[in-house]
Amino acid sequence: MGAIQGLEIRRSSASLRGSSTTLRKAPTVAKYIDTSICIGCKACEVACQEWNDLPVAKTEQVGTYQTMPTMQANYWNLIQFREVQTPQSGLEWLLRKDQCMHCDDPGCLAACPAPGAIVQYVNGIVDVDPEKCIGCKLCETGCPFDVPRYSAANDKMAKCTLCVDRVHVGLEPACIKACPTGCLQFGDKTALVEMANHRIAQLKENGFAQAMLYDPPGVGGTGVITVLKHGDHPEWYGLPKDPSVPTTVGIWKRVLHPIGFIAMAAAVFGAIGHFMAFGPKKPKDTARESGDEV
Numbered sequence: 001m002g003a004i005q006g007l008e009i010r011r012s013s014a015s016l017r018g019s020s021t022t023l024r025k026a027p028t029v030a031k032y033i034d035t036s037i038c039i040g041c042k043a044c045e046v047a048c049q050e051w052n053d054l055p056v057a058k059t060e061q062v063g064t065y066q067t068m069p070t071m072q073a074n075y076w077n078l079i080q081f082r083e084v085q086t087p088q089s090g091l092e093w094l095l096r097k098d099q100c101m102h103c104d105d106p107g108c109l110a111a112c113p114a115p116g117a118i119v120q121y122v123n124g125i126v127d128v129d130p131e132k133c134i135g136c137k138l139c140e141t142g143c144p145f146d147v148p149r150y151s152a153a154n155d156k157m158a159k160c161t162l163c164v165d166r167v168h169v170g171l172e173p174a175c176i177k178a179c180p181t182g183c184l185q186f187g188d189k190t191a192l193v194e195m196a197n198h199r200i201a202q203l204k205e206n207g208f209a210q211a212m213l214y215d216p217p218g219v220g221g222t223g224v225i226t227v228l229k230h231g232d233h234p235e236w237y238g239l240p241k242d243p244s245v246p247t248t249v250g251i252w253k254r255v256l257h258p259i260g261f262i263a264m265a266a267a268v269f270g271a272i273g274h275f276m277a278f279g280p281k282k283p284k285d286t287a288r289e290s291g292d293e294v
Helices: 043-051 107-111 138-142 164-168 174-178 189-205 247-278
Strands: 009-012 029-034 078-086 090-098 118-121 126-128 149-151 156-158 184-188 212-214 224-228
Touching (some): 029 189, 043 078, 043 174, 107 138, 107 247, 126 156, 174 184
Parallel strands (some): 029 224
Antiparallel strands (some): 009 118, 029 184, 078 090, 149 156, 212 224
16 A cells, blocks of 8 residues: 555554654644634535545434534545534534544554554554455544444445545645635644644634644644634534543553464464474374274
8 A cells, every 4th residue: 555655654553563763753744624714614525525436425414514423434524513502602603524633643553453454654644455454343442533434335444544645746635625714724734733823822812712722642643633712622522622542452552462473473383392392193093992903
């Protein structure tokens, strides 16, 4: 996969070697989302479907303007519509683009047992290789944002790729290209954080004292940074307050996984040693043991 796209892989699922020596503390590219100026037009949803050639997903009407209740294996980008009673404005619409967060410390990658099924490139993008995915759904347990989705049609997992094919040739992701308000931006993460801080200062001047940038340290920061007017309540936007990779995933990756390989190697060497010491096992002569004459 890395060879096809010409991207250097920073780390790969089910690898005993751990992180690459090129590992950085934060993704080099990022998507910026300003929830305060999103109008819920869903142009990003359509662009994602078209560029990634995803099949049509059946929408559901459940009393909201949201396209469907949650993301699906063939619907990676969803604008969430939330009605919230806020102290500043009373009843307020809070809109947020829901997708893979491309964590710098991806829980999905840590939980995946299939070698190379989930990779993280040096630019920070986290991608799934469907040819290597075994459909075990363990990536779901490792993701604190509830992003990976299982497809029963092909027994594979799927999620947003941050349009890695476009990014690799110098283009911005399709959703950003389609956004009419500028609430979506893409580029170097350091520059986008500066932009976000400037916007947060504006929001605070306009009365939103708790405005903040959502870039949680519990997952090492994310490749999708989000400006929230009500930063003290990320749950109002459907975001976890302090996300982190589950402890059980760390135990599997650092303890049980290596022990399993060691146990397998010990069994192989034990079998070889037994063969060298005692030779092949010979069948018993049942006729002699029973006293019968041959």
